[in-house]
Amino acid sequence: MKQLQHDRKYGELDQVLSAFLGQPADDTPEQPSAALQAYLRHTWHARPWAIGIAEHQLRDYAHNPPGRLKLKLGEYYPLPDVSIGEESVLDWLLVLADHLRASVDSGEVPAPGPPRTHWEWRARFPELAQLLGGWFSQDMSDEFTGHEAALADYLDTTDQHLIARAAGEVAELLALDLEESDYAVGLAELGLEMEPPAPYSPSGWLALLADRLGGPRAEYGPSRKAEYDS
Structure with missing residues (x-):
């Protein structure tokens, strides 16, 4: 068909x-x-x-x-x-x-709230799922030296519009003001298979992601990844 x-x-x-x-x-x-x-x-x-x-x-x-x-x-x-x-x-x-x-x-619209199923997590935060599942899976340690290097690769290889979308989804997720255990569950549903880097909690790492994704963007040469890895 x-x-x-x-x-x-x-x-x-x-x-x-x-x-x-x-x-x-x-x-x-x-x-x-x-x-x-x-x-x-x-x-x-x-x-x-x-x-x-x-x-x-x-x-x-x-x-x-x-x-x-x-x-x-x-x-x-x-x-x-x-x-x-x-x-x-x-x-x-x-x-x-x-x-x-x-x-x-x-015409009764369900009240907004945190996702409650795997499908709802992925439907609501599709670009964040792409980021977490594609760059922070269990294979991350085979491809990158750490979380910052993986994020740098995402930023270097992803269209700016998609990065902006991911930034908005992270901000929306943080706005839910969940318990740390619920953030951990949500990140796992979205494809995260690595622990957040020390010393960050799940919400703390999301706040860091929001800063990295939403920060000013410019063209960087090959040295940018080395800067993250250092």
């Missing part, structure tokens, strides 16, 4: 179901699951118009599941495994659609 065709028919359906990866699909007609609440909390504040699209795509898929021809041609969306029996999954999609419709009809 071509990408445009996929996005038109299943793009937002895919966003909803991605929110359930690693989360129980325990929605009932009376109560949405934690995963669906996370999708609603993020999407209401980031892309509110997408909720209606998701409701339509979920309902359309449940009423018109792919038949033999679409299966043969590969022109369908393969539902991810959410630990629901094949005989019940279409009814579950309708339960999700009903909750999304009710949310739009009521």
Whole structure:
């Protein structure tokens, strides 16, 4: 299936179901699951118009599941495994659609708050996840001499607009004013596999990142990385 065709028919359906990866699909007609609440909390504040699209795509898929021809041609969306029996999954999609419709009809916007699922962390802080997962994974020590060298490489090789976006996401994360243990969990969800450098706590290192990412930028030669490594 071509990408445009996929996005038109299943793009937002895919966003909803991605929110359930690693989360129980325990929605009932009376109560949405934690995963669906996370999708609603993020999407209401980031892309509110997408909720209606998701409701339509979920309902359309449940009423018109792919038949033999679409299966043969590969022109369908393969539902991810959410630990629901094949005989019940279409009814579950309708339960999700009903909750999304009710949310739009009521106009009740979930209060902003800290992310509560892996999907919500990544959806809310995508560039920070790119930075942490790409430069501060368990392979960092094989590629760089330390945290500062890894950050210097990110700054030297990343577009300025993306660096500015990461700076804004760090500022937003610090504004949540979480406990240190919650910051540690959040950083791990975003891809950090190394401890923050001594003597920094998770929030202290985030404050340092905010300063480095948001500071004035200029063109540097090869000596800049050496300066960080020294």
